[in-house]
Amino acid sequence: MASRITIVDYGVGNLQSLKKAFAHLGFDAIISEDAEEIRVSDAVILPGVGSFEAGMRGLKLRNLTEAVQHVAVHNRPMLGICLGAQLMLEQGHEFGVFDGLGIIEGEVVRFDADAVKEKIPEVGWNEVYPGTETSWEGSILVPGEKPRMYFTHSYIFKPSRKENILGLSSYGGTEFCSVIRKGNIYGCQFHPEKSGEAGLQLIRNFTQLI
Amino acid sequence: MKNIRIIPTLHIKGPNVVKPVHTEALRIVGDPKELAVRYYRQGADELMYLDIVASLYQRNFDFELLKSVSEDIFIPITVGGGIRSLSDIKNALRVGADKVAINTYAVSRPEFLREAALEFGSQCIVLYIEAKKKSEGKWEVYTDGGRESTGLDAIEWAKQAVGLGVGEILLTSIDQDGTRKGYDTKLTSAIASWAPIPVIAHGGAGNAAHMEEVISKGKADAVAVSSIFHYDDCTIGSVKEYLDAKGVAIRRIPQFH
Known part of the structure; x- marks a missing residue:
């Protein structure tokens, strides 16, 4: 069965655009x-753009938080994208402080405008390189x-x-975490579905976890 | 360093890509899907898709065409032309757009920009300015494909739109559009130098040196390019090579297998 x-x-x-990339x-x-x-999916994609609070509200309104957490607890492949990945953390600091899904320990904070020597938001292409204590092997x-x-x-x-x-990236002289991982749970700050062949490769690799 | 985006631009009229000169006179260039795929494969960083008659004739946007064009493209696509409701935006997103560029309707009802940004996020809403030079340091906003003057000052209008929550500005110089004589670097700088959001310079690209100029002097965050790519005068690859040699950060061309 597929x-x-x-x-x-x-x-x-x-x-x-995500559905299109998988197709x-x-x-x-x-x-x-x-x-x-x-809850019964083999793999789950948590997409999304917008604010942290609106994202959590959207999940709660549809009673989806528990189902997403259930998939994560069972370590089934999960890919969060942009806001969807941010929601995987414990807390977000956008327009106030809000609880996230708590799948991965940590929080979501704004770029430090004093430290970043470029326009915020970051819009465009950026390089992703490995974190200091993780390997991309497997x-x-x-x-x-x-x-x-x-x-x-x-x-x-x-x-x-x-x-x-x-994964890490650097913007305006500030290094930030651009990919989070815990077992089969992944979150990308970028949009693989809009990142050309490199993004498609990441999605292809994700499907191989299933 | 921030990567400068090279954005091929398709001006759509009916089923064709056309080439506008001063946003008006038109010549058929080719098939939208074929060009879109070609640019994607050449390493375009994004794609701009502007229906140049939808706004003018209050005609509805051809969503089916956009759907077919976006099918095999996996980079961001910004769509403009005739967007005048939240449901227009929703429909555009549904058939492959990632952002929408809004000009005419935003001028007639600026509050629409705020509503759209709240609904879809700032990253989705691009203010499309078509500006014509009035005097040194002054540009006026035009709508309906450069046909209607508005009396609005381009810089003031950009400021207002930033306050309303737009995420980017697509800035077209009507004077330079289609001339291949270079971007209006002063116009670009007059907005990009203070705007907290990215500004995409548009209109007048004749070669890679023009792009370098509007990036270094005009402070453009991205460049929109049409004619010279359509006619194979240069490719996205050759432009990126040139910019790279000049010290402009660009995304290297991905290898296709």
């Missing part, structure tokens, strides 16, 4: 806002490469544990 890949629809963002790679990902469908990133991915964000992950920092 694997069930579910793109979680919680009312934020553009899900079609291009030969996978029929379904878009769903149904908790039961998500991960969704290809060891030895420094892929360029498409970012559009003002907020960044701040994981508590270095072992969860899979």
